[in-house]
Amino acid sequence: MTATSIEKVNGQTPGFDPVALAKAEAIRTEAASKAEAARIEAEGRAEGEKLLAAEKAEKERIANERAAMRLEKERADHTAHLARKAAETAKSKAEEEKAQKAAAEEEASEAQRLTEQERSQRWWKWGARGIYAVGLIIAAPVQFMHFWDRERPFLIAAPALLEGLALVLAFGAAWAVAHRRDVAPYRIGIMISAAIAAAINLHGGMTDPAIGFNAGLIGAIASLGGPIVLMAYEHGIAQKADGIPSFRERRAAERARREDEAARQKVRAEKQAAEARAAADKAAAQARAEEEQRRRDEDRKTHHREVWEIADAMRSARGQEFVTEQIWAEAWYRKTGCKTVGITLELEAASRAQQARAKAVTEMPIEGSFSLVDSHRPARQKKDPEATDGRRNNGGTPPRRRPGDSEPPHPIARTQARLERTAKTKEDGE
Secondary structure: OOOOOOOOEOOEOOOOOHHHHHHHHHHHHHHHHHHHHHHHHHHHHHHHHHHHHHHHHHHHHHHHHHHHHHHHHHHHHHHHHHHHHHHHHHHHHHHHHHHHHHHHHHHHHHHHHHHHHHHHHHHHHHHHHHHHHHHHHHHHHHHHHHHOOOOOHHHHHHHHHHHHHHHHHHHHHHHHHHOOOOOHHHHHHHHHHHHHHHHHHHHHHHHOOOOOHHHHHHHHHHHHHHHHHHHHHHHHHHHHHHOOOOHHHHHHHHHHHHHHHHHHHHHHHHHHHHHHHHHHHHHHHHHHHHHHHHHHHHHHHHHOHHHHHHHHHHHHHHOOOOOOHHHHHHHHHHHHOOOOOOOOHHHHHHHHHHHHHHHHHHHOOOOHHHHOHHHHOOOOOOOOOOOOOHHHHHOOOOOOOOOOOOOOOOHHHHHHHHHHHHHHHHHHHO
16 A cells, blocks of 8 residues: 655644554455455355256256156056056957857857757657557557447446546656656556556457457557657656756766866876876986085095095084085185185195296296397398399389388287387386
């Protein structure tokens, strides 16, 4: 700061007060420092606000990017979900249509089967009744001729009794089937009535010339045939009502049972054969493992007796059946101090010495005759002394050298140059 000399103020010479000047200077310095501090603080605050704003903007940008990425991922997930949903819907719809089609085919087949059953049952029913009616038509006149007597006209009702008895018992058998009652007594009664009527018809045909043997025989067959056919029909209806399987159903069930039993026996035999093969393989593998373990133990016991004694002691202490690889490795380490099985301290020392020697040989500089300049390039083949000098034809001027005329550097020379450059670079760096 430059001091200004003031000689007079208002006509008077002012006095010099160094304390006041020091205070003023201190006040001025303090004000300047405060102003500078306020400026620095303002600049720092502005710079901080700018950094905060930039950081906030960057955070918002990152948040927006993450939100966009999250939205894109959610959109992709939603699209994939819709695609999977559509695929599942299509698959379920196809399966449902397939199931409906199979159910419709099964229903149609069942309806066709029921229709065929109803048709066959209807034909069988009316056929049996028709045969019974025809038999009655044939047998009744024969019996009327046999029992006709002018003195005893009441016997004319005998044919109605004989044939009607079988018919009524047939109706009783049908009732028993419908009400799930025992039908055997009705069948026995039908057969007895039919047999009596047939015997009477046959007797009448054989004793009465007016009837004749043929009429009596056919009457007997008619008396037996109608009730037998009707009883067979009622027997089938009874079995169906009772749920008794037919001979065909029993035969099919027996065949299925035999096939199932054969399949189970085959599976059982294959399983037993597989178990036997597995047991044989396991036994063979166990035998091979035991043989290999014995060979290994004998070899180790013979060539590494001291290590074997330690390993055998460790095996016994641990309760092991044989010396495992882990026990052998630990015993080798305890005895030789080397963690690698098969390596001893002497072998390790010799190996490291050989490695150091190989490294020294490969990295040492080339000395002697190989380091001469002549070794930079391979030796040229000597020119024939009788050959003419090529320079005589151009006035003694040597021929122009062109690329490729000289031999390339020898590989040993290139290696030596590389080693020297490396050594030089290392020395310069140190």
